[in-house]
Every structure is written in structure tokens, then in C-alpha cells.
Amino acid sequence: MSHPVVCVEGLGKKYIIGHQQKERYTTLRDTLSNVGKKLLRGFGNSKFRSENPTQEEFWALRDVSFEIKQGDRVGIIGRNGAGKSTLLKILSRITEPTKGRIRIQGRVASLLEVGTGFHPELTGRENIFLNGAILGMSKAEIKRKFDEIVAFAEIEKFLDTPVKRYSSGMYVRLAFAVAAHLEPEILIVDEVLAVGDAQFQKKCLGKMDQVANEGRTVIFVSHSMGTISTLCNKALYLARGHVIDTGSADQVIKKYFSDTLQNQTEDLNELRLPGYGKQVKFVDIRLESKETNLEFGQPIRYELTVESDHNIDGLSIGSSIFSTNGNCIGSLITEEFSIRASQRLVLQLIIPNSNLAPGAYYSGFSVGFGHKKGYRQDLDIVIGRPCFEIRPTPNAQFQIANWHSNWGSIVFNDIHLLKKQVDTNNQNLISR
Template sequence: MSNTIIRVENLGKKYIIGHQKQERYTALRDVIANGAKSVGRRLLKPLGKGESDPTVEEFWALKDVSFEIQQGDRVGIIGRNGAGKSTLLKILSRITEPTTGSIRIKGRVASLLEVGTGFHPELTGRENIYLNGAILGMSKAEIKRKFDEIVAFAEVEKFLDTPVKRYSSGMYVRLAFAVAAHLEPEILVVDEVLAVGDAQFQKKCLGKMEDVGKEGRTVLFVSHNMGTIGSLCNQGIHLKAGQIDCIGSVKKTISHYLMSFQILNVYSPGTLFKKNKKEINYNNFQILELSLLNRDSQLKLITKTWDYLRIRIHYYSPKNISNGSVVLEISTPFGNKLIQYSTRPLSGLELTIPEGESYTDCIIPCLPLASGNYLISLGLAIPMAEWLCWEENIATLEIVDNDVYNSKFPPTQNRTTIAVEHYWEFS
């Protein structure tokens, strides 16, 4: 008997995107003239053949996606923002219908995709546990048997009879994950929503997902943290622009994904990222260019440990933002965050983001990173309110050895990632 629990064939999902026309003030004469033109067009082309609406665009979030997943596999789905990861999970969870292709799934699917998915806000935590169990096809006796375990895992005993609309996002996710993981679905689907919880609870969830996999059930997990994907999953799928770019063992898939950054980020020396003019959407906030400069504000060709470094971030804003922020993160190739720099709240800088193109420099007087390759993520935000744009792993930063130990640098396998400048004193 086949152990294939999910089979996807030629899956595609198309969305229709509407673009707003930029029109001047419309006078009465314009309305009359446009009406006359419309009547004329209908007389000449009664069926409207050969016409296209320039304000409407087709967008394929997924196209020609095919794969099989075996029972007991723990599959990490990775890719850049907009690659189609969340769309794939929504289709597999039967939340969204595919445009093309077919899916065959054996068994019950429990999903945790977004804060708020699957719960009725007016019902209490207790009532939602029973509701979700019923949706999964479980009897009341089965749910009752797991009830105490769910409540203990979620740590929401005091609020069990409170409507979930009054829960914080962290409480909501704790209960939602506990329900999804403990009601014994054959397939557990989890998106990055776990990032809402605290570090201790994230660790607890990852441990539970590992246990679910060991019990022979299947886990599909989306994350940008390659360390977590590598330790939790045994199989991987790399999505790129809505299509499968690599599929296989998790080690192979992660390596392929990380190599794609080095291939993509080939620009002139000192420039880590530069958006093509044709790719700029002047209706959206976006990062245009990322470059490294030296003390003289010249492009820095080679970056070493403990170097002075000026990171210049060019961006575009469709409107003036009086209380904005630029955020820069540096992480390891496996997604472990090392450094986060922000104009606010960490630096306390009041930043106005003007309409149009501009740039902000982040100056690091002494770069505290050992040699190796690191990933840079960038974003614009309104502090404590919303992200205006966020580019995960937009570029690769390569740092080479600096002879900081006077030719007595420890062997590579013993080096730490962080190399902070420091001094010793003896008395």
C-alpha cells in the first residue's frame, strides 16, 4: 500500500489584480464625452472583442506545482516573501480553491496559518476547542479525552471561559496551536504564525511538532529560520516565484536556497542589492539599493572583521511619513538573527521618510562579525504600528578574515560568530 499522504499535480492559483487609474478632476463634459465614446465602441464591437482592461492584471501565485509527501514526513517549505508558501498551505488546508491542478489528501488536516484562523471570536476558549474538534470529525468523547492536555499546553486556564476575541495575539496562538497539535490530525500545517509567541513557547511548539512527526503523522512547516527548518524537518520544498525550484532532503533544499542568494546578489563590488528600474512600483514602499561604504563614503570592495562600515539603504516612499523607521537585520545563513539595527526605538532617532527616493546610512564603527557569509534583511516601518515594507534576506554580506589575533586566530571550527572588540588589563 502506498504511503503517499499528499499528492499535488500541476497546481496553480491565479489572482486578478486591479490597478487604480490616475485620473485628473472629471468635469461634466468629460462624463458626456466618455459616454459617447462607450456607445461608439459598443456599436463598432458589440461583443467587446479585442479589448483589454489596462487596470486589470493576472497574477499567478502558484503555477505548475507538483509533488508527493509521504506519511510521517516533516516538510519545511521555504522561499522568499511572495514565493507562494502561504498560498500553498491555504490550498492544502482547503481554505482557498486552486485555479488549476488537483490535490489528493488522505486523513484529517489541522492548520495554524494566521492569528484568528479557525476560531469563532464570540465563542469562549472552551467552546472553540470543541468546535475545532468537531470540524476535524472527532466525537465529543475524543475531544474531552484530550481537553485537559490542550488547556495545560496552552496555559490559558484562567481565560478558558472568556470569548477569544478578548485574547491577546499570544494567547490566541497558544490555544490555536494546542488545539491543532493535540486533536490528533494526520496532517499538521503550520505557517510562521508561531513568531507571535514568546521564545519559550516557540521552543515548546517545535518540540511538540517533532513529537507529532515521530508518531508517524505528517507536518508541513513554513519558516524563514533555516536553523529551525533544518533541525525539525527531514524533507524540504523551495518555492521561487510560485514554482518549485528545489525539492528533496532538507539539507539539499536549504543549501540550494542559500546558494540562490549568492547568485541573485551579483552586482558591482560594494553594492549588495539594486532593484531594476523596471521593477519599481511607484505605488508601494520599497527598498531600491543597498551598498557598503568606507570612511570616505566610497564603495567598500572588501569587508573585514572590526572594519568601519557605512551601510547605505536607498528606498522609495509613495508619500511623506513623519514618524518612520528604517530597520536592518543581520542573520546567519541558517536564519539565526545576530544583530538588529533600527532608527527607532533602539536608536531613538526621529526619522521623516520623504515622498520619493531617499537614503539612510547605518554606521557601524567596528563590525563585530567573524569571517563568513551573512544574510541581510531590510524594512521600513512606523514604529510599534505597522510595516511599510519588509525584504527578508535581500542580500548576502561576505566578511573576510582580519588578522585580529596577529596570525594566531583560532581554528575555524572554534570561532564564534560574534567578534567584539575588547581589551584586557592586568594588575
């Protein structure tokens, strides 16, 4: 029977947040007054310390307790800001906890940010040895694994190039290759793999699966519920720094989506993939009706609000629907449209006949261009909203019995995209 290799008891992490006071301008008198207050604080004046309105305590984690056994593959899920990355940094001994206790048995290798542990002026070859030494490996062990690391990272041509000239994708390929091949007892991976392309992500997931099958432990953070469901046998659900649920991956994922269905007010910035939404972005995504319960066979009507700082032609909307275990049921691309600078488009996307079986689902949307030319460049991606449920109807038993899981029965030509233009300067709505 496997024994616990990670034990976390009453873990808490507190940060002090500073808030800059908003002032239209600062006079010489204000500056001299502020200097005087700082001097008084330096002399220990408790009055000024206690009345300082510019600082706030923030608990990123509070009373977190759990155990991970040897050979477990644990996925950590939750919205942005839930405390996932803070937890991984504490487990990796990068950050010290404010309170609580952690016991870890075994060598830990972590991949939390692109290029963590790399020296930008050193070459890829030199950084393999440097990073290996940081992870506690001997020079002989690194030499034994060196060829495998280079082959996995696919950087043979750039092995003697300083890593400061690497792209973010090359960085993460090399960093993951080092962390995964130096035989750690515990491998910790944040969602840094999203930087790599689809083929490399598949290779990384295969490597993590191999590591777990060898009896080692994997702790993995991802917003992809499909990846968590496939790779992990257990999951930990965090929200606002607290543990909401632990257990089997499928059980915890269902709990996560059950909570999401009840809370449709998430800020899109919390659901937007990192690095997107700079040129064109979604301002709002919602079901046209306020009801999240739809009858079987009922059309799905989305209302999408998009805005841009530039004039862009040839845009299209990509839409996907996911089941609660993260599997993509199907995807579609709309016809093209244009957007002008300082204008806001309200798009109505209608799927007349989705043929979705009764159950809970969530959506993902992208806005981009180039799909007619054989490629597509996404400018903004939001995954996780809106969530909805399909409920059966008494007279639909025959239809449900003949339902099949392939969403290919949707006729893409029947997808309707209606456009309304909003001038963001005066908010006047113009139908198109």
C-alpha cells in the same frame, strides 16, 4: 518504508487582478459613459471585454509538483509573494486550484491565520469544540484532549471569555493548541507562530517535533532558516510560483541563500517582518561597498537609511548576522540617536573586526528604543539583507585556524555609528 501522503501534480492557481484607473476627478459625462460600457459588456460585447485594460491574470502558482511522505517534516521557504501561503491554502482545501491534481491521505489540521475557524462571539471553551468539530473530531475525542489543550494554550482564566476579547497572542495560542492536540495525520502551519512570544514559539516547535516523531507529517512555512534547519528534514523552495528546489533542508537552504547572494535588489517590504515599519522604517540597507565578497578580517561596513513621520529620541540599531542555515552568529546594539519628522538619516554602521569564518552570511536589522532601561521595543525589523561572503586570504591561514565560532570576541564599544541627516523635502545631505 513510508508511503506518500501528499501528492501534488502540475498544480496551478490563477487570480484575476483588477487595477483601478487613476483619475484626478470624474465628470458626469465620464460616469454616464462608464455605465454605458458596463451595460454593453453585460450584453456580451466581446470588443469591450477584450479591450478592458483594468484586469490582469496573475499566476500565484504554476506547474508545482512534489511528494511528501508519511513522517516527513517539510519546510516551505521563499521570499514574500513566492506562493507559499497560497500553496498551504490549497493543501488545506480552503482554496481550489485552477489546474492540477492533489491527493492527500489522512486528516489535515491547519493553522494559517490567527483565529481561523473561530467564532468571535463564542467563548474559548465553545471554540475548542467548534474548531475540533471543523477538524473532523468527535465530541468524545475533544473532551479527552480538552484539559491538555487548555493547559498548553495557557488561557485557563479566560476560558469562558468571548474570543473577540482575546489578544492576537491568546488567539494563536488557542488555535495552535487545538490544531496540534487533536491528533491530525498532517499538520500544516503557516508563519502565524510569529505572533506568539519566544517562550510559546519554543513550546510550539517542541510540539511539532513531537508530532513528527509520532510518525505524523508536518508542513511548515517560515522565514526563519534556523527554525527550518532544526525542525525539518526536508524543504521546498518556491520563487514566483515555481518550485526551484526540493530535497534535504540544509541543501535547499544553501540553494536559497546562493540565489539571494546573486540578487541584492529585493524590495525591503518583502524582507520586513509583518506589522513593523509603521512609525520608523528602514528605507534602504546595503553594504557600503558594492562588493559582496569580503576578505577574512576585513571590516564590515553597512549603510542604513532610516526615516520617520515623528520626532523620536533614544533610538538604537540592533544588528545580527546569520549563517546560511539560519543560526544567529551574534548580535549587537548601537548607541542611541534621535530622528526628527520629515527627515531621513543615513547611518554608517562599521564592525571593525568580525572574526567571521569564510562562508556565506546574511544580516538582520532592527530599529527601536528602550534597551538601556532593560527592555527593547522594535519599531521596524528587516531580515535577509544584505547577504555577503567572507573569503580566505593566502596569508590568513593561522588566523583562520585559530578562529572560533563564538562571535563574542567582537568588542561592542568598537562599533561605529556615523550619522548623516537628509531633509526628505529637498533631499539636501547634512553631515553630522
